[in-house]
Amino acid sequence: MDRLSMPKVTKDIVQKYGFKFSKSLGQNFLVDSNVLLKIVDGAQIEEGDCVLEVGPGIGTLTRELSKRADKVIAIEIDKNLIPILRETLSDRENVEIINEDILKLDIKKLIEEKFEGKRVKVVANLPYYITTPIIMRFLEENIPVKSIVVMIQKEVALRMNAQPSTKDYGSLSVAIQFYCTTSIVANVPKTVFMPQPNVDSTVIRLDLLDEPPCSVKDRDMFFRVVKASFSKRRKTLLNCISSSELGISKDDAFKVISGAGIDEKRRGETLTIHEFAALSNEVYDFLESVKP
Known part of the structure; x- marks a missing residue:
């Protein structure tokens, strides 16, 4: 199953289970091993790390994360992907799959139960339409997170990483940088996904700050x-x-x-x-x- 990132293997798995891609869930599976490794390297996963993955798809990235992390919890909203994940991750004993909506899940409780309250590293390939709400939830609710490495629409990543007096700088830039330092990990062309989306993507890393960079009264x-x-x-x-x-x-x-x-x-x-x-x-x- 370590060849999951190959287009033919992904296609065969999808056909075997009769899986239909959902536009409403923004499903696009990564089929490029080089980009896969850039994400894992960018997340700086090390022995002993606890990883929370959002949107594992068929488990391509999950497998790579599990090789380096102590434990991986993968949150997948689509129940149709659960049987596929059970097959593709059957030999990864340090992976647990949870069929839930990340926006409705009690994340603090989950981390307390599964990771004994340790600060986690979040890795995600998020649907474009719901990127900001998911990221802001992790930032605003004081969830014990060390870092977030996420593949999102390129334009959104540029706004998150933007500096003052540039065309991409806006309220999202300030909101993200109030909680994190930001860095671009990789730019990802739309051609490395199945099915191919309409826009290019970017992998961005957000390192959470212990304290905001400025003092505010309210x-x-x-x-x-x-x-x-x-x-x-x-x-x-x-x-x-x-x-x-x-x-x-x-x-x-x-x-x-x-x-x-x-x-x-x-x-x-x-x-x-x-x-x-x-x-x-x-x-x-x-x-x-x-x-x-």
């Missing part, structure tokens, strides 16, 4: 300010903040932006994460001061 306010700052990309920060759901007048918006040491004529996409923190802290203090 995390919810921080993300509200970031969202407001990117709401009108061609408008100045002053216009974005004063016309947002924050409920701040233009005069008061000028005061809080100046108070953060930022030129009100700048645009949101030029601000660093530290400047967003300073701005959100000013907005928080102002709104607290005018509470009835």
Whole structure:
């Protein structure tokens, strides 16, 4: 079964079980051993590691992960893939397959039960339509994760990894980089999948930070300010903040932006994460001061 990444082997397995690819689940199986090894190498899986894989497909990547990790838990939503996984992973004693929706699963409880609460490394090949909700769940819910290595749509990876004053920089960039450091592992052409998707992919690595890179007085306010700052990309920060759901007048918006040491004529996409923190802290203090 170590030849699963070969197109013919994948095709034979799929035909044997009469498996039908689901567009709604975004199913595309990787059929390239070189890319496979880049993902495993990028995840830096070592002896003793606990790995949580999301979306194992027919187990191609799962097998490689299990050769290096202490234990692998693979979460697969499609019940039609479970019989295939039981065959392709039958000789991998350190692998457990769970037929669940990762968005509905109690991940903290799972990690506590299966990995004794140890911090895990997450590896995933995610459907494009659900990439951000899954990643943000791992980041926002304080789940014990060391790193996330994920294959996603190239454009989304570029946004996650983007720096200020670039066309890809936006609220997603800030949200991801509030919790992680980011690095691109590999770019993956659409030709190495079965069936072939419409877009190219990128493998990105997210290393979770022990603490955010900046100090914020209120995390919810921080993300509200970031969202407001990117709401009108061609408008100045002053216009974005004063016309947002924050409920701040233009005069008061000028005061809080100046108070953060930022030129009100700048645009949101030029601000660093530290400047967003300073701005959100000013907005928080102002709104607290005018509470009835």
